[in-house]
Amino acid sequence: MSEDLRKIIVDGEEIEVPNSYTLLQAAEEAGREIPRFCYHERLSVAGNCRMCLVELVGAPKPAASCAMQVKDMRGGPNGEPPAMNTLSPMVKKAREGVMEFLLINHPLDCPICDQGGECDLQDQALAYGRTGSRFPENKRAVEDKEMGPIIGTEMTRCIQCTRCVRFVTEVAGSPEIGMIGRGEDAEITTYLESAVESELSGNVIDLCPVGALTSKPYAFNARPWELSKTETIDVMDALGSNIRVDNRGPAVLRIMPRVHEGVNEEWISDKTRYAWEGLGKQRLDKPYLRENGKLRPVSWSDALSAAAEKLSGDASRIGIIGGDLNSVEELKAAKDLAEALGIASIDIRQDGAKISAGPGVARQSYLFNSTIAGIEDADAILLVGVNPRVEAAVLNARIRKTWLHNDTKVGVIGEAIDLTYDYEHVGTSAADLAGLKRKRSGFIKTLKDAERPMIIVGTGALSRADGAQILNAAGDLAAAIGAVKDDWNGFSVLHTAASRVGGLDLGFVPGEGGHDVAGMQSGAMDTLVLLGADELDMSSFGDAFVIYVGSHGDNGAHRADLILPGAAWTEQDGLFVNTEGRVQLAYRSVFPKGEAKENWAIFRALSERLGKTLPYDNLEQLRHKLFEDHPVFAGIDHAPGAEGAAQFDVKSIGQAGDIADEPFVAAVSNFYFTNPIARASETLAACAALRAEPEQVAAE
């Protein structure tokens, strides 16, 4: 709106900016860089570091540009537009002064500090500071604080910007960090130095502008300039958070978030951040064959021969189960091989979720249609059988954000757990979901009155025996409350596995006469291929010959009769489709370990042994074939959202039928242990041990 714009002068240059902008934003709009420590775009304004001082023309003192708005600026005496200077000698002097004060108590230990080389204070001291200090007095020293297995502390370095305090309070919603004492003795700590338990706690390490909060597992490992950086996608949950994988030589040394407003803003969960530890442990680095009950290393040639022999058997008694971390390409190669061999028993839904896919099934029936960014547009959200805090921690922060700022109402059908925001507990069981439509008051009214209501269905609810009926009931409710209209599709399924949506898009589900996972587990199979599938009851395969294709020695490899070592997701290029249906490209950071091969190549090699050579020799050809067969994968970084919502008949999804009146259970019980890579990480194991309450340990 034009009346909200205001003309201001920044360093003599006239620009027009919205009234609600802060001076800092206005200066950035004009292309000026304002140094800052405490200010952060996604946190509340604290205004305590004073580094962002600018000169207001006509004002006697400099002003903190992060905390003053354009509408509060005063114009010149003759009606001139208000003016500020960001490059004047006064500003230079002010910044030097602030920097000198900040450095009074900051140790000059950059050579031994983990933040060295990527430190805001270091950079800004260089750019805006004086050459020396005029303070000969002793620096203060602060006792280090214990904050758990993730956050390492060196509190003498703290400059009290309180970014960490504001992050855990506002974004993570678990106010555990605070600033005690005052003045020179102010210290950042947790209550009596207890460990920070938030799933997003690692983000405070990125937020810390100095080296006070550092990553414990990464401590003294590397310098930022030694690392090769690969911008890729996370697979620890179905969000597809954008990450940067840093490696030195063959070792991945850390994972950092990248900004993607549509997915993860700039946060990642602790599981994402410390999955790299698992990449170096429990790895399958050569093929193994089980002989007399013991696994023996064999050559690739022998391994492929053994696999080919088993796979050339009766196709109706062979099954392939996809895992949670597979890229679309490897699933495509596996599926193409299955088709060539006539294998109908393929399934990507290792948790047994009753989600159908393939031709004739609307893609919307299993996507997070509102989109993750769309959560902020919703005005009422119903969570059905889902605990977003552990199933998708970053998405939960997004729900909290809209609850906090937009006054969005949240209702829960399922376990009553601490979600970091208030909600109305509508019910616990599937019957409560089915009965909600008929109610007249309570949360159903909120949903019906809402302009953009939203239903989030978890895979925990859909993987029950009556999952298809629950999906139907949820779709029914979505239709009744008007969650699906021309420009808004509020029916959203929250997946927990990174490969799930890609697999469903691919049609990696049982073909005609094929068995699903439950069917394959009943002993009907002679040969089973587990493609990184570890979350299964391995004792249920009977005498079947199990071929495990994957990267980690976990449940699957323990049961396997033949192990074909594959690449982890950081070791191969691949496409991943997140829960919204957003196709994203993941890139290789390091090479597969030992003799391990890229997973699609294993199936390509197998196909040649079986005399059914797949029609691609490299990843590029594979992708061409993929895009040809399934054009949906070619729309990189596009979330369909409400596209086609008008044609989407949400009422008819799933299967009509009776629903068992059992309470919903979330799909994820232990946030830190959802996949083989996370299970191999020591830090995540320490976090999980910390989280396990004594009574829970006793119950297990």
Next chain:
Amino acid sequence: MSVRRLAKEQPESFAFNKKSEDEVKFWLGKYPEEKKASAVIPMLWIAQKQEGWVSEPAIRDIAARLEMPYIRVYEVATFYTMFNLAPVGENLVQVCGTTPCMLRGSGDLISVCKNRIGKSGEISEDGKFTWVEVECMGACANAPMIQLANKDGDHYIEDLDAEKFEQLLDDLAAGKDVKFGPQSERNASEPHGTKVLSDPSLYDGSKAKPIKLPNTEKAEG
């Protein structure tokens, strides 16, 4: 001021007693239900008045009652130096050490404290005293002065010197009642030796007219 930490030894539990509960009710009544965290400072103060100090269980109890995270109450308790984070003696002697008092001889009072009571912040051997140096309490006209906090409440004791202060501590140790306010011939902060304001009726309240206090039923005078 120095780094403030909770005491190493903490009691098992904390509970407000009957009298404190009445006060808590009064203070909570001042704030709307959703803003009840505003009562955190009065609550800490009531806990301190009851126990003499603010213990860790008290912080947790107050946090639970005000539905605040523990860390938020902990922040407040460590921010304000008026909250004692460790047990104190029966009489807490807060000696003003800021410039006006220092110029008028607060150094002497502090040496008396050191000789008689011991180290700052520690309880004397007989358990009767703890002394701390504090910043200006606004009674500079009657410097040097102390604030005495004990079961009778918090009182200023002004116009002191080493001798009077020793006598005061003796009286307190003996359990005698002591005179609060200026220890000189003054009634308040009038110049020394003036004859004004000497009419005793000025101080016994007989001259005041009853007035109706705002927001109350009763009149006071």
